[in-house]
Amino acid sequence: MTGETSGRPVAVVVVEDERDLREEVVDFLTDSGLAVRGAANGAELERLLGEAPADVVVLDLGLPNEDGISIAARLQARPAAPGIVMMTARGRVEERILGYQTGADIYLVKPVDYGELIAAIHATLRNRSAVDRVAPAGEAAPGLAWRYDPAEWRLSAPSGASVRLTRAEAQVLDCLTDDPGRPVSRDTIGLRMGKIADLGEHRYVDQVVSRLRRKVASELGWEAPIGSAHGQGYYIVGSIMRADD
Template sequence: MDDHKDTGLAVIVVEDEDAIREEVCDYLSRHGFSVRGVADGGGLERMLQDAPADVIVLDLGLPHEDGIEIAKRLRRQRISIGIVVTTARSRVEDRILGYETGADVYLVKPVNYAELAAVIAALKRHRDQRPAADQGPAEMAWQLDLATWRLMTPTGAAMRLTRAEMKVMDLLSRTPGAPVMRHLIGRHMGKSDQLRDHRYVDQLVSRLRRKVITELGWEAPIGSAQGEGYFVPGSFHRLGEPTGPL
């Protein structure tokens, strides 16, 4: 067995293929997680009644009830639980739907187990760092430093953005709280209005969301606007001035 420190995190893996479920559970157990496995949504509900969990690793292609519906119910009933979707559905439209229905992270199979373990740990760190209710919502303190190309969490952790990521965040943060349509983001990125360039925008946002969770342990402050565009919270802050063209 691997010599990994106990993380104290309770994880439930929902996967109907026995071999995959056992493999994921074994890997996560050897890396310090307390793991249980189940084959469908009904089993998940019974398992949660027996003992709570910090993170659910949820396959979408399940018998009896689709994983999308399970994610919706989990998010309604247990708003603070982490949801990591794993699926063979790789279309941009599927990933957008997954995020809009409650997933924190969307991983396309075959899943890299090391990345899965890192994502689970990051989700828990994010929830542990959330401020108390009387301190105001966490999203109020997100900041974008225009001079250094850094995105900063409410606790001051910072992440360097690439040029493409910075261009997206720069545009969204100019009108905080208001959605920016996908074709306008594409134009800002120097793309056309064609469908393939809309998909480029979706893929870029999806990668950025995952990068924020992996590097900072926070859910990215980027919301989806009815599948048509993206936005940042209304009081998202911009700092400084760009030192040159993006």
């Protein structure tokens, strides 16, 4: 796996207030061929980005003075926003959802295997490069946003490629995109599909979601933007736009 992009080393900033951990991550990523700098907080990150841009920011959330969520939102507002890999001890479903809604490309919960961290960095770069390739000339890439057209029953990946949905698959996305990021129970999804909510319908909803995930992976080469929360149902992961919004 190469540590370069456009003929130069991948530029990474690791934002972590725990000094020993920050230095350990910086050393490991540097040994892996990346160009890595470390920052203890948001102010240091801004200073480093002022000196040179970053392709990816590895961002802790529990930081002094300014929370990582606020930093991520600020990074996403930049004209050329870096990829964001959140690496944090916060592992609750609600926290992961908030991380994706705020701008995380990938959300990792500590302790993190460093091999997985490197894979996450490169996956972020690949996904963002796919968006750049399909962006019209002179226009900024819209970020890692999916698009759902309920009238056409069509789901489009950030790359621009799309897939035709069945009625049942579209009904699932109708539910999940009403309030993206909020978990929707299987009962609610089943009722939207005209089913009576019981254990059997739960299995039916699971089967539809499973088929949709396989279809997206097979036809688009992307992981479907659908997460599952134990005991709560399904939710949208990342950013998605509805054509009727």
